[in-house]
Amino acid sequence: MLTVLKPPKEVTEDLDRNRKRFIWAGDKEISGGKCKVNWTRTTLPKENGGLGILNLDKFARALRIRWLWHEWVLPNKAWVGSETPCDEKDRLLFAACTRIQVGNGQRIKFWTDAWAQGRRLKDFAPNLYARTKGKNKTLAQALHRSNWIRNLNYRHGFNRALLHEYFALWDQANQVELHPSQEDSITWKLTENGNYSTASAYKAQFFGVTKNPAIASIWKSWAPSKCKFFAWIIVQNRVWSSDRLVARGWDHSPTCPLCRCAMETAHHLLAECRLTRRIWTLVSSWIAQPDLHRERWPQSITTIQWWSNITSTPNIPRNASRSLTLLVIWEMWKERNARVFRQYGRPATEIVDSIKGEALLWIKAGDTALANLLVRE
Numbered sequence: 001m002l003t004v005l006k007p008p009k010e011v012t013e014d015l016d017r018n019r020k021r022f023i024w025a026g027d028k029e030i031s032g033g034k035c036k037v038n039w040t041r042t043t044l045p046k047e048n049g050g051l052g053i054l055n056l057d058k059f060a061r062a063l064r065i066r067w068l069w070h071e072w073v074l075p076n077k078a079w080v081g082s083e084t085p086c087d088e089k090d091r092l093l094f095a096a097c098t099r100i101q102v103g104n105g106q107r108i109k110f111w112t113d114a115w116a117q118g119r120r121l122k123d124f125a126p127n128l129y130a131r132t133k134g135k136n137k138t139l140a141q142a143l144h145r146s147n148w149i150r151n152l153n154y155r156h157g158f159n160r161a162l163l164h165e166y167f168a169l170w171d172q173a174n175q176v177e178l179h180p181s182q183e184d185s186i187t188w189k190l191t192e193n194g195n196y197s198t199a200s201a202y203k204a205q206f207f208g209v210t211k212n213p214a215i216a217s218i219w220k221s222w223a224p225s226k227c228k229f230f231a232w233i234i235v236q237n238r239v240w241s242s243d244r245l246v247a248r249g250w251d252h253s254p255t256c257p258l259c260r261c262a263m264e265t266a267h268h269l270l271a272e273c274r275l276t277r278r279i280w281t282l283v284s285s286w287i288a289q290p291d292l293h294r295e296r297w298p299q300s301i302t303t304i305q306w307w308s309n310i311t312s313t314p315n316i317p318r319n320a321s322r323s324l325t326l327l328v329i330w331e332m333w334k335e336r337n338a339r340v341f342r343q344y345g346r347p348a349t350e351i352v353d354s355i356k357g358e359a360l361l362w363i364k365a366g367d368t369a370l371a372n373l374l375v376r377e
């Protein structure tokens with residue numbers, strides 16, 4: 001459906017509402033407050049710090065671009081030449097993703113294909129384009145006896161901008177060499193075999209977005225998905241800790257349920273809390289890794305900084321430290337919730353026992369990085 005039609009905004013919004021509900025609210029009604037991370041961020045690819053959920057608008061665009069590709073590579077298809085559902089943005093993206101090789105000039109559209117050093121003449125000379133008649137002429141037709149010049153409308157004279165474009169175009173047109181025995185051809189720049197793929201057309205739309213290797217590294221670790229998902233939320237400071245509940249005017253306990261001596265923030269829970277730090281000390285001696293001892297932790301101000309620091313602790317392979325960290329923060333979060341919702345707390349040694357037990361289960365389930373770390377004991 002997304003390929004054939006350009007979906008109306010309401011349709012994608014409706015689909016998105018259901019997907020948001022699935023992620024943030026189970027099957028209950030969704031409200032803004034339940035979405036811990038905003039949707040634009042959630043639909044970013046994982047390497048950009050998102051959850052990698054499909055962005056429907058961008059996916060639909062990637063699918064529509066397939067029409068433009070087929071127009072080129074399957075010129076005999078019945079529908080070629082009829083209207084495609086593509087808009088100007090689709091065409092610009094298509095131009096950016098493809099390279100056109102000039103052959104006999106019979107398939108290339110003079111004004112609207114990006115044959116001139118990767119640019120479309122309509123973008124290169126927009127004022128002239130507005131003044132031309134044969135907007136759909138092929139390259140061969142336009143060059144033949146300089147038809148492109150005859151097709152310009154001279155009625156209102158040429159101002160400086162038009163003249164500038166005219167000479168630039170003149171240069172372009174003079175540089176082209178047609179090869180009568182060779183067909184025009186096109187290459188998709190983003191795949192190795194030079195052919196269109198939906199995945200690459202989708203990805204291309206995120207080229208300008210900053211990468212976020214720290215958050216992306218969460219997904220490269222071995223851990224049950226629920227633990228990675230939770231880590232993805234907490235390192236972005238998006239859990240409902242007291243500081244955020246206060247900001248919304250919602251019910252909250254004023255102090256951290258783990259140590260009862262500071263305001264609960266995500267950074268406090270992960271990095272500063274007295275109980276958390278005690279747990280890490282016990283964990284560091286359990287696996288005989290003194291570098292993991294809280295006294296050796298570099299200073300951190302944000303949750304992401306803390307995550308980056310602890311997962312690059314010297315002498316521990318990254319995949320092992322990431323897995324271990326995911327395990328510890330998951331257990332701490334469970335402890336925190338038991339104290340908040342069930343008024344039930346355990347001493348540090350018991351929490352560490354539970355971490356050890358859970359570690360064995362993870363190893364049994366395939367966490368080789370963690371297994372190797374424990375063997376090094």
Ligand SMILES: [Zn+2]
Nearest residue numbers: 256258259273
């Ligand atoms: Zn605390």
